Amino acid sequence: MADEKLPKLREAVAGLGQISDNEKSGFISLVSRYLSGDEEHIEWGKIHTPTDEVVVPYDTLEAPPEDLAATKALLDKLAVLKLNGGLGTTMGCTGPKSVIEVRNGFTFLDLIVVQIESLNKKYGSNVPLLLMNSFNTHEDTLKIVEKYTNSSIQIHTFNQSQYPRVVADEFLPWPTKGKTDKDGWYPPGHGDIFPSLMNSGKLDLLLSQGKEYVFIANSDNLGAIVDIKILNHLIHKQNEYCMEVTPKTLADVKGGTLISYEGRVQLLEIAQVPDAHVDEFKSIEKFKIFNTNNLWVNLKAIKRLVEADALKMEIIPNPKEVEGVKVLQLETAAGAAIRFFDHAIGMNVPRSRFLPVKATSDLQLVQSDLYTLVDGFVTRNSARTNPSNPSIELGPEFKKVGCFLGRFKSIPSIVELDSLKVSGDVWFGSGIVLKGKVTITAKPGVKLEIPDGKVIENKDINGPEDL
Template structure:
């Protein structure tokens, strides 16, 4: 296998790449793709016949207080009480718009950080149900040490915290050379949340979770505090599994102007998430009225295997210049595993989509986030 040493990098960079699992063979293969001109927008397009979801493909989460909602809640609570449920929090991002700190550590509401509120959500259910609900925080090279420190401070017997790092790669120029800054240093990056299955397995965390009786993982972004661990969401997944063998349940919300990301669609008849940039040019994305929130219930056993996720070429401005980085995305797991889709409220008392990208958005959303966290017993 290729190693960082083959790139003739300085000792500090080589050590960083080795620590975070740099895959030299994959890097060389992707670099060759770029050299051959096979990393443009057309290469990212999905192959196959694409159609909007059919009636019944996306099911609404029953309203709060309804008999159907209570039924799902009881199913989910039973699974949690039996120690079958854990949470995964994606905590690899740096909050560049908050001053370049680790986003998980940012004060979100009432002096508590994003990460602390995610953990408190799991802890309050674990204590109520006399159960253990572990948190698995996926970090990056930029956030690992800080998130690991925070996790160790907040970990409890009821809600233990395990941190594991995703992998690392290096940015390229459009002609395939290593992208370097004005000082000549290479530019590392974390190659997308598609690292999740492999990173969780390689760390040993997935094996330990399964051996302890764990069966389901609820995954969400650290900066979406609306995505709390709702037993009804777990119950909805369990019912979808019973009805159709679903191994993933994805939360979607009504699409609004400006939303960028994936949506459920049928590709050659198979229901899956298709990222916005992958749809054919002639496909009208407005025919799909929902949007992927990147919150999923994942079957731990089904996750414990290799997945040939697609590497997408992404062009970004770094220090005012174009850089190319290859990323893979966790939503593509729906192309390989039977999947269900549940439509949840975007905002309001039952709202589950409150992403925060910058201080202004946090300030605007904070009153609603505070209200829903209080209503759910997190605050």
């Protein structure tokens, strides 16, 4: 089957003028691996829990050097790279997700820039910022970064690959079947970061500037800040790759975890787990940690492995239906590359380093009094005694950022909140305090307004009479 499909596909891809030769060969390589079915299957019996040498507990790290000159020397070996290919569509926004306002008028991107500026200013270092865009976010991002032209940090942008979606029944690139607009293409996941960094010339540029490590993180993870302790550890131990993991809660049971497998550290994703073991994978007793997608990687090692075409990460097939056409996208994840690097480790970090904003419920957390904002860093309020954050479930009326913001005169105080569930046409006044377990349900067709200054503790509210 693969024998028939591949030559036709290869011929069709050769004629695509919109993408580079590197992109064409990367795409063909991914497809041929997928068609050959040479994916590694995990043997469940060979899985071992990693030791503390493999997944290093953060609290065992040595304190970094205290003098400014030594810290500057460490930081001058670092570049920060944020994954900026995602659109804010799930939160009802157009354009890159990184330009959603998070707090005090600052967007994700503003906060990232301010953080690196304050770091460079404090230590006299020169940590550059790289943004990996997709073809969806590239043009908007170029306009947006213009506002940082007077910033003291170097900002570089580059694009990840653009691959054609494959029409499932014919196994041919959709753009050759007449789909020539953006919908005919897709960005192939963040595993593509390694070849794209190389093909864009940015990898060689960083190496020429004496950079040794890149800290990679999602642009919407507010906890993913530069940590000198981690950088110090990696440089001293010569670890080529480090994945930050953090203890699982019940909200993270589907997240990928690290295992020891045949003598190497490896990422195990739920898609690789045999059906019979899915419940075991989701248990937080056996698999206690999950991947935050904060990654620290040695730049020379990236160059070595990309040049050797050695990064054969697990392929994630992503079937979709677009405009009634069944298409296939083949993707890879950057975390899966861990097994190809020498002396790769996990780092079991505090939960504070994982603060992603995936939905408006996350936005409510970071805009509330649960956090403060200083020098671009979002820090948790020490008045909260419970180590975990409140669980917040907001109904579809709150899904889009604009609608969410319109329904709050001000974000309620939630320092003492355990859980909040809101459904229906609910509107919040200003100065509201929520404590314990709170459920607010507006009956169909009824507008429920929570008055200014109301304190609600451990209550189910189904109408004005319950207030």
